Amino acid sequence: MSKTCIYLDNAATTRISDRVYNAMLPYLRESYGNPGAIYSLGREAARALKNSRLMCAKALSCEQGEIYFTSGGSESDNWAIISAAESIREQGKNRIVTSPFEHKAVLNTVNALEKRGFETVYLPVYENGVVKAEDAERVIDEKTALVTVMYVNNEIGTIQPAAEIGAICKKKGVLFHTDAVQAAPHMIIDVQNDNVDYLSISGHKLHGPKGVGLLYCRKGVPLRPFVNGGAQEHGLRAGTENLASIVGLSEAMAETAENAESERNAMLLLTKKLTSALDKVKGAHLNGDRTKRIPSILNYSFEGIESESLVLQLDLKGIACAGGSACTSGSVHPSHVLMSLGMSESLARGGLRISLGRYNTEDEINIFIGELTNILEKLRKLTGF
Numbered sequence: 001m002s003k004t005c006i007y008l009d010n011a012a013t014t015r016i017s018d019r020v021y022n023a024m025l026p027y028l029r030e031s032y033g034n035p036g037a038i039y040s041l042g043r044e045a046a047r048a049l050k051n052s053r054l055m056c057a058k059a060l061s062c063e064q065g066e067i068y069f070t071s072g073g074s075e076s077d078n079w080a081i082i083s084a085a086e087s088i089r090e091q092g093k094n095r096i097v098t099s100p101f102e103h104k105a106v107l108n109t110v111n112a113l114e115k116r117g118f119e120t121v122y123l124p125v126y127e128n129g130v131v132k133a134e135d136a137e138r139v140i141d142e143k144t145a146l147v148t149v150m151y152v153n154n155e156i157g158t159i160q161p162a163a164e165i166g167a168i169c170k171k172k173g174v175l176f177h178t179d180a181v182q183a184a185p186h187m188i189i190d191v192q193n194d195n196v197d198y199l200s201i202s203g204h205k206l207h208g209p210k211g212v213g214l215l216y217c218r219k220g221v222p223l224r225p226f227v228n229g230g231a232q233e234h235g236l237r238a239g240t241e242n243l244a245s246i247v248g249l250s251e252a253m254a255e256t257a258e259n260a261e262s263e264r265n266a267m268l269l270l271t272k273k274l275t276s277a278l279d280k281v282k283g284a285h286l287n288g289d290r291t292k293r294i295p296s297i298l299n300y301s302f303e304g305i306e307s308e309s310l311v312l313q314l315d316l317k318g319i320a321c322a323g324g325s326a327c328t329s330g331s332v333h334p335s336h337v338l339m340s341l342g343m344s345e346s347l348a349r350g351g352l353r354i355s356l357g358r359y360n361t362e363d364e365i366n367i368f369i370g371e372l373t374n375i376l377e378k379l380r381k382l383t384g385f
């Protein structure tokens with residue numbers, strides 16, 4: 001067991017909740033039947049699968065036939081974008097509109113499509129890390145097949161105008177996908193209101209299990225077979241269902257929806273504490289808009305300081321925090337998200353992401369603030385900043 005920790009990296013992954021864990025256990029042991037089997041053990045599994053789909057549909061205000069279980073956010077992004085692009089190409093459209101600070105699951109899917117003849121248009125994200133719906137309206141043309149813009153950015157926590165972009169896409173007859181992986185843990189999502197055609201969610205970002213997610217795909221919108229084989233997931237994604245995880249995901253979505261309001265208020269208090277302390281630090285910059293953000297993700301750059309050394313020093317104190325995106329760490333490049341905001345390379349390298357979850361306490365935040373300010377002082381004495 002690791003000795004950690006004060007865990008402040010909830011945008012990377014979250015601890016499974018007790019309620020989710022308990023809901024999953026029966027499906028790992030006594031109710032292990034295959035939902036495709038007609039005897040009672042199978043029917044019991046099929047009922048749990050159907051119930052999970054209904055729970056997810058309720059959480060998103062859609063129909064259960066519009067929910068497709070997947071292996072996670074990355075797969076949902078791939079499936080939606082590839083389906084939309086390839087289907088609409090048959091109408092002679094080959095342009096995809098997106099933003100430069102999407103998750104790699106979106107950016108690299110779009111890059112792969114470019115190799116197959118698609119063109120990409122990137123919306124400006126501005127210094128505050130928010131795209132403008134009017135830019136989307138301006139760049140959509142008769143060649144545009146799909147717009148894919150994330151709901152909430154995973155490194156800086158800014159909320160994008162998904163509903164406005166959805167309305168524009170609807171008006172212009174263009175398909176709209178949104179990666180809502182970071183929105184789902186903190187916002188009530190209504191796919192009708194937001195005019196979304198495809199929407200991606202991941203289990204492990206909302207105190208559910210890893211390796212499971214879902215794709216919402218509006219009825220009548222093109223969706224291509226993704227895994228060939230049996231008739232699972234409305235005949236489009238074969239393979240015996242990962243039932244325990246699917247049950248866990250649906251329970252996590254229900255729990256999140258029930259607690260959304262109170263958790264938001266609790267997190268706002270912690271965030272306020274964090275910002276009022278960190279804003280006072282010399283050379284500190286809060287990255288991304290101050291108000292258009294979810295309360296759980298803060299990203300600060302400290303002039304003259306590399307986030308990597310902060311992450312390692314914090315780790316020695318039992319605190320887990322991210323520098324840049326977890327998915328691109330290990331590579332030497334500064335975060336593509338922070339760079340897209342027009343920041344200097346040195347400030348982008350300094351971006352420290354503090355992401356809160358359901359289980360963080362005020363005590364933990366106080367300890368974190370104390371440790372971080374100590375570390376910053378020490379590092380600055382060394383560098384003479």
Ligand SMILES: *Cc1c(COP(=O)(O)O)cnc(C)c1O
Binds near residue numbers: 012071073150152212
């Ligand atoms: C984590 C994350 C993903 C990937 O989800 P997985 O379930 O880990 O594949 C996609 N998009 C965003 C915004 C994320 O934060």
